[in-house]
Every structure is written in C-alpha cells, then in structure tokens.
Amino acid sequence: MVSVFLLVMAAKGAIAEPFYVPSGSMEPTLLIGDALLASKYPYGYSAASVPLNVSLPSTSRVLGALPERGDVVVFRWPGDHSQVWVKRVVGLPGDRIQMKQGELFINGTPATLKPDGTGEAENDDGSKAAAPRYVEILPGGRSHPILKLRAHGFLDNTPEITVPAGRLFVLGDNRDNSADSRVPLAEGGVGLLPVDNLVGRVETVLGSWDIAQHHRSPATWLDALRGSRFLTIVR
Secondary structure, three states: HHHHHHHHHHHHHHHHEEEEEOOOOOOOOOOOOOEEEEEHHOOOOOOHHHOOOOOOOOOOOOOOOOOOOOOOOEEEEOOOOOEEEEEEEOOOOOOOEEEEEEEEOOEEEEEEEEEEEEEEEOOOOOOOEEEEEEEEEEOOEEEEEOOOOOOOOOOOOOOOOOOOOOOEEEEEEEEOOOOOOEEEEEEEEOEEEEEHHHHEEEEEEEEHHHEHHOOOOOHHHHHHHHHHHHHHHHH
C-alpha cells in the first residue's frame, strides 16, 4: 500500500493533478464545480509542484519553460502558497499590458473583441445573472470567450505595466469578477505572478457538478451533473 501511495504521489507531482474550481472568475471557460486536470511538465517543476495543500517556500524551477500567451494555468497564490488559483496568461516577461475601457492592450495593440451573444455568470451563492459574452482574440491568433458584466467596470482602466523577468500577467475570463493581475496582492489579487508559482497547464474538464444544487434533496443531486462538460478540452 505504501508503494502504491508513493507511486500516486509521484505521478501527481510530476505528470498531472486534478483541481477543483471554487469561483466564477474564469466563466464562461470554467464553471464553479468543474473538476480540472492540469499537466505539470510543460512549465517544469518547483516547490509549487508538490501535490499537497501546504504552504512551502518558493524555489526556482527545474526544466522550466514559460507558458504560451493564452494558456489557462493553475498556480500557488502568492499571498498563501497553500491556495491554488486558476487564471489565463495574457502577458509574458517584457510585454506591456494595459486595460482601456475594458479592452486588453498587449504591447500597444488591442486584443480583438467579437460579440458572441449573452452568457450567464454564476455567483458563489448560486445566483445567476445574464452577461454579454465576447470572443477575445489575442495577438498570435489564440481565442477564448469572456464575460463582461458591466459596461464600466472598476478594473476596466489600468496603467500600462511592463511585465518584468520572472513574472506573468494573468486575467480571469469573467472580467468584472476576477481578482487577478489587475489587483495588487495587498488588496487580495494576484499582482504580477511569479513564474515559480506555476503548478501546471489546465488541459481538460474531467467532470462538473452544479454545487448550487447541494441544498436541495439528495434525490435530485444527480440532476446537478453537467454531462456535456465531462472530458472537454480547455482552450
């Protein structure tokens, strides 16, 4: 039994590990209740790769590599390394990042936004609200959906920031409900994410359950399974 446990822990530490989405900051790409599989080898390994919910000191990476712009990543939150968060990488070292009127600018060029109907944003308490949905196209051509709850969100305008070496700029796809690199660490956000805090790249939604259903009769809990999200690729 000990050898099996050690084998499982080694696989989780070196290859891939499951994670759970507790908030709506990455809607509509990821939903509250999604179970994710993140691969660890694309970015190399550091203390952040240890498959335990404990706070360990940061270390440099072995076999390290930077994410690609647009990757969805899990990482140790700089404010408490026992917490694992998930966001999308939009800025790499050397990039100039700014938000203007809700549009993302990378190195002075706006990411293309295409209206994509109306989506649904879920709050932590299970309540839902309609939200305009867009497809955002990053320089290089990678695209993903985003939600925009408000026309004039308080994070819609930021100063231009040059991402320093060893850091990343990350955003949530739910742009008005995400404490990300637009929010300083001291205010509960991510700030500029240290590369050494990366855990892995999100690859797949393994399964999904609408946790807002937990307060209902157990006889209805199976109805909360989101079958259409099982084994879907994350872009």
